[in-house]
Amino acid sequence: MDVVSYRSDYGGKIRSRLGDATDPRWIPFYVTLLFLGIFLATVAALFLGTTVFGIGDDTGITLAQIQEVLFQWELARIVFDTIAIGVGAGAISAMIGAIYAWLLIRTDMPFKRLFRVIVILPLAMPFIVKGIGWISVLAPGFGIVNVFFKNTFGFILFDIYSIWGIIMAIGFGGLPLSFLVTEPAVRSIDPSLEEGSRIAGRGLLGTFFRVTLPLLFPAMFSVFMLVMIFALGNFDYPFLLGAAQGGIDTLATEIFQVIRGSPIPKYDVAGIYSILYVAIAFTAITIYWLTTRKTHKYQTISGGARQTVHQLGRWKWLAVAICLFLWGMSFVAPFVGMLFMSLTPRIGALFSLEFTLANYAELFSIPSLFDIVFNTVAAGFFAGLLTAVFATFIAYTSLKYDRFTGFGDYVSTIPLGFPPIVYGLAIFWLVLMLPGVNDLYGTLAPLVLALVFTRLPHGTRMITSNLIQISDELEEASSISGASWSTTFRKVVIPLIKGGVTNTFLYSFIGSMRELGAVVLLITAGNNVLTNLLLQMYSQDAGALPIVAAGSMVLFLMILVFVLAYEFVGAGKYTAGA
Known part of the structure; x- marks a missing residue:
């Protein structure tokens, strides 16, 4: 019996051996079904809570309210700004990631290894921390760069409190994701295509724009859609750089404002916004799914050709400058702004060279700070743990049981359709409506559930990429040796996918500590976390920005430790099959 037919026969035997409901082989499916049940209950709670029940005088959504909310120019402007931020940020990230990856992989520019390592550093900065950093650099009245330009040239360079400021912050902040997605595509390009273009008379830039970029289109479009979907749901940047100062609202900030920014929370209006928000997000995800299914149109067929390295000559230092600029906009600029602001005694004193640690002392004098730090780490840990568990069983269901392949993919994908702040509102209703x-x-618990929803799709794909490489024959050999399915799963499957599981845990842990949008509507005095504390301090007193910057630095250093662990432990030692 050949390998292909053996694997197919074994696959059939796995399916045929699924016995009654107590058969342990059903466990992955049951766990997948459990997650789907929790997700559907959360979605149902959102729609029932906002359309039927309501709170206090709010008796739910009526048709008249829907018409009143939806058919107004103000909402049209909010929707336009939301989509414009997503499209603009996605376009910037896709382009800078392709340029950064191409320069590092296909040219002889110096310091390539250094640029490859430092590109992950922006991952250690939560979005609210980057937002504080950008305010410190480009705020019209006191930003470091703008004060310098105002004093030197008589005008400010750039107003961060604008829709273009939000687009720039999100777009350049997407460099790590863009690079990591685009790098494999750059490596896989057949160099003979570029060589043919050069022989035909095109220069290096002409070849890049006429040959390389079209071949990179699938990867770049994936980056564009991923960053756009993220930007559509992001709360941190639009609130800090738009709603709080610039008067620019998105659907995320508007949902927050009608609940937390109003004397009487308007849950019915928030529900209408949420339904519209979900429709926009699902449309974006559907486009992404449909387009990525057709990437075979851009495949090149070749053997293991060598990688051509373009000789830049005297232009190599320009390449270094370009990479340094892109990385600087992604990490250095907001980091330096945050650092200097945290050391200044007051706003506007950045150029007085009066540095102090008083902001850190005041931060650590907050009575509940250590409880908040504990909540941040604990919520991240349990969210990472649950995400790894659910993702493992959902991935196994998708790959190992033919009849459930579509079901597992569906369960792992649909959470992407809900922006993070909508999860917060939905879980709020779920907790209120369910008895007990x-x-x-x-x-x-509500925070952990919201964080699991936001991290599961990515975690499932990390484990799937590991699990798909494991042959069915390994499990069959264990079964023939007399091991039960539970023993095989514990002693054969899990050790082989420990790299994916470890990466999923670390990725979810780090991401959960950075998250604000998914938890901002679920925060109370007893479960506050660091990202929300920074938001509260800034919202209550903009003059407390130096203290907020000090808190941002503390949060950054905390997360940096885990990012380095992810890079050197998760992505390094614990690789597939190690």
Whole structure:
């Protein structure tokens, strides 16, 4: 029996051996079904809570309210700004990632290894921390760069409190993701195509724009859609750089404002916004899914050709300058702004060279700070743990059981359709409506659930990429040796996919500590986290920005430790099959 037919026969035997409901082989499916049930209950709670029940005088959504909210120019402007931010940020990230990856892989520019390592550093900066950093650099009245330009040339360079400021911050902040997605595509390009273009008379730039970029289109479009979907749901940047100062609202900030920024929370209006928000996000995800299915149109067929390295000559230092600029805009600029602001005694004193640690002392004098730090780490840990568990079983269901392949893919994909702040509102209603569950309000449990929803799709794909390489024959050999399915899963499968599981845990842990949008509507006095503390301090007193910057630095250093662990432990030692 050949290998192909053996694997197919074994696959059939796995399916045929699924016995009654107590068969342990059903466990992955049951766990997948459990997650789907929790997700559907959360979605149902959102729609029932906002359309039927309501709170206090709010008796739910009526048709008249829907018409009143949806058919107004103000909402049209908010939707336009939301989509414009997503499209603009996605376009910037896709382009800079392709340029950065091409220069590092296909040219002889110096310091390539250094630029490859430092590109991950922006991952250690939560979005709210980057937002504080950008304010410190480009705020019209006191930003470092703008004060310098105002004093030297009589005008400010750039107003960060604008829609272009939000687009720039998100777009350049997407460099790590863009590079990591685009790098494999750059490496896989057949160099003979570029060589043919050069022989035909095109220069290096002409070849890059006429040959390389078209071949990179699938990867670049994936980056564009991923960053756009993220930007559509992002709360941190639009609130800090738009709603709080610039008067620019997105659907995320508007949902927050009608609940937390209003004397009487308008849950019915938030529900209408949420439904519209989900429709826009699902449209973007559908486009992404449909287009990425057709990437075979851009495949090149060749053997293991060598990688051509373009000789830049005297232009190599320009390449270094370009990479340094892109990385600087992604990390250095907001980091330096945050650092200097945290050391200044007051706003506007950056150029007085009066540095102090008083902001850190005041930060650590907050009575509840250590409880908040504990909540941040604990919520991240449990979210990472649950994400790794659910993702493992969902990935196994998708790959190892033919009849459930579509089901597993569906379960792991649909959470992407809900922006993070919508999860917060949905879980708020879930906790209030379910008998016996409302006691969990004010604990870390609602926060953990929201964080799991936002991290699961990415975690599932990390484990799937590991699990797909494991042959069915390994499990068959264990079964023939007399091991039960549970023993095989624990002693054969899990050790082989420990790289994917470890990476999923670390990625979810780090991402959860950075998250604000998914938890901002679930925060109470007893379950506050660091990202929300920074938001509260800034919202209550913009003059407290130096203290907020000090808190941002503390949060950055905390997360940096885990990012380095992810890079050198998760992505290094614990690789597939190690």
